[in-house]
Amino acid sequence: MNKSDDSALVNSCRNGDRKAFEILLIRYEKPVYNAAFRMLNNTEDARDVTQTVFLKAYEHLDDFNPQFRFFSWIYRIALNESVNCLNKRNRTEELDREPATETGGPDAEMENELRARQIQSALMKIKPDYRSVIVLKHFLDCNYLEISQILDIPEKKVKSRLYSGRQQLKEALLT
Amino acid sequence: MAIDDKYIELINAEIDAEISADDQALLDAYIAGNDDAKQLRDQLAGLCSDLDAVDPLSPPDDLQHSVMSQVSPAKKTVQAPPRISFPEFLVSLFGMPPVRYAMSFAAGVILTITLVSSDQTSRRAFDDVTSLVGTMSDAAQGGSISVVDDMQLTLNELAGTVSLNSSGPILILDFDLSSQYPIEIVAAFNDRDIWFNGFAQLESEGTSVAAQSGQVTVRMEGQRRYAVYLHNTGQNAGTVSLRFLSSGQLLYEGTLSFGENN
Numbered sequence: 104m105n106k107s108d109d110s111a112l113v114n115s116c117r118n119g120d121r122k123a124f125e126i127l128l129i130r131y132e133k134p135v136y137n138a139a140f141r142m143l144n145n146t147e148d149a150r151d152v153t154q155t156v157f158l159k160a161y162e163h164l165d166d167f168n169p170q171f172r173f174f175s176w177i178y179r180i181a182l183n184e185s186v187n188c189l190n191k192r193n194r195t196e197e198l199d200r201e202p203a204t205e206t207g208g209p210d211a212e213m214e215n216e217l218r219a220r221q222i223q224s225a226l227m228k229i230k231p232d233y234r235s236v237i238v239l240k241h242f243l244d245c246n247y248l249e250i251s252q253i254l255d256i257p258e259k260k261v262k263s264r265l266y267s268g269r270q271q272l273k274e275a276l277l278t
Numbered sequence: 279m280a281i282d283d284k285y286i287e288l289i290n291a292e293i294d295a296e297i298s299a300d301d302q303a304l305l306d307a308y309i310a311g312n313d314d315a316k317q318l319r320d321q322l323a324g325l326c327s328d329l330d331a332v333d334p335l336s337p338p339d340d341l342q343h344s345v346m347s348q349v350s351p352a353k354k355t356v357q358a359p360p361r362i363s364f365p366e367f368l369v370s371l372f373g374m375p376p377v378r379y380a381m382s383f384a385a386g387v388i389l390t391i392t393l394v395s396s397d398q399t400s401r402r403a404f405d406d407v408t409s410l411v412g413t414m415s416d417a418a419q420g421g422s423i424s425v426v427d428d429m430q431l432t433l434n435e436l437a438g439t440v441s442l443n444s445s446g447p448i449l450i451l452d453f454d455l456s457s458q459y460p461i462e463i464v465a466a467f468n469d470r471d472i473w474f475n476g477f478a479q480l481e482s483e484g485t486s487v488a489a490q491s492g493q494v495t496v497r498m499e500g501q502r503r504y505a506v507y508l509h510n511t512g513q514n515a516g517t518v519s520l521r522f523l524s525s526g527q528l529l530y531e532g533t534l535s536f537g538e539n540n
Contacts, residue, residue: 272325
C-alpha cells in the first residue's frame with residue numbers, strides 16, 4: 104500500500120473505473136471494519152458503518168484532496184460515521200453489546216479471546232475521543248502524525264489523548 | 279514516589295517507538311532511580327502489548343458485494359474539449375457581445391478587450407497605456423499568426439491543448455483545457471525582454487490571471503478557452519515553461535519553445 108498507488112486508483116475511480124474502486128475496497132475493508140467494530144462493539148453496526156463509509160467515499164471522491172493519503176481520508180470517514188452511530192445509539196437505547204464470538208479452541212487461543220473481550224469491554228468504558236486515538240494507534244497502526252491528520256488535531260493533543268486513554272484503559276481493565 | 283509528567287510522556291513515547299536517543303538515555307536514568315516509573319512503564323508496555331496482540335476481525339463475506347452492488351457504474355470523466363483552431367477561437371471572441379469579452383492583466387486590475395485575428399484586425403481600449411503596470415497587446419503588428427509549439431495534456435484530471443502562437447513581437451499562449459477541479463497554471467519565462475501583455479477569454483468568468491516579473495499565473499476550473507499575451511521585445515529565441523498544479527501538487531510540467539524573431 105502506498106500513497107501513489109492509492110492516488111492512481113482514486114484517479115481511475117474518478118474516471119469511471121469501478122474495478123479501481125473495488126481494489127480500494129478490498130484493500131481497506133478490513134481496517135475500516137475493525138475500526139468501526141472497536142468503536143462500536145457490535146458486528147452489525149460495524150458492518151453498516153463500513154458499508155456507509157465506502158459508499159460515501161465513492162460519492163465524494165471528487166472532494167478527496169490528493170495532497171493527503173487515501174487511508175487518512177477513509178479512516179476519518181470511518182471514525183466520524185462510528186461516532187454518528189454511537190450518538191444515534193445514545194439517543195435511542197443502550198443496547199446490550201457483545202463482542203464478536205469466535206469458536207473455542209486450544210487454551211492459548213481461548214485465553215487470547217478472553218483477553219480480547221476484556222480489552223474491548225474496557226475500550227467501551229472510555230470516551231470516544233480517547234477510544235479513537237487508541238483504535239488508530241493500536242488497531243490501525245497509525246503513527247502520531249497520521250493520527251493528527253486523520254483527526255485533524257495537533258500532534259501534541261494526539262499524544263495527550265493517547266497517554267490519558269491508555270491510563271483510563273488500564274484502570275478500566277482493573278475494575 | 280511521584281512520576282514527573284515529562285517522564286510519563288517519555289514512557290509513552292518509548293512504547294510507541296517515537297523517542298529520541300537522548301530522551302531514551304534520560305528516561306533510562308530516571309527509571310533506574312524511580313520504582314514507580316519502572317512499574318508504570320511495565321504496566322503500559324504490557325497493556326500495549328495486549329492491545330497489539332488482539333487479532334483483527336474478518337469483515338462479513340458479503341460486504342464487498344453489498345458495497346459494489348450499490349456503486350453507480352460511472353463517474354464523470356474529463357475529456358479534452360473539441361479542438362478549434364486558434365484563428366477560429368479569435369473569430370469566436372471577435373463575434374461575441376462586448377460584455378462577454380473579458381480581459382485582465384496585472385492581477386486582473388483592468389478588464390477590456392484585446393483582439394488579434396489572422397487578418398490583423400485589432401482593437402485597442404486605451405490610446406496610451408505606457409503608464410499602466412504592464413501593457414496591453416499592441417495587436418499583431420504585421421505578419422499572420424503562426425503556431426510555433428504546442429503540448430497535449432491527457433491527464434485524468436486535466437486534458438486539452440496549450441499552443442504557443444506568434445505574430446511579430448507578440449507571443450500568444452492559447453489554452454484550451456478541461457479540468458476536473460481547480461487548477462493553477464504557472465507560465466514562466468526567463469528572458470527579461472519578455473513581459474505580460476494581456477489576457478482574453480471566451481467565458482466571462484471562471485478564470486483569473488495574475489502577472490509578476492517573469493511569470494504569469496492562471497487559475498481555472500472546468501472547460502475553459504483563453505489566451506495569454508506576451509510581448510517579446512527583443513524577439514530573441516527562448517522558452518516558456520508551464521507548470522500545472524492542483525492544491526499545490528504538481529500534475530504536469532512542460533516547455534514551449536520559440537525561435538528568434540518568433
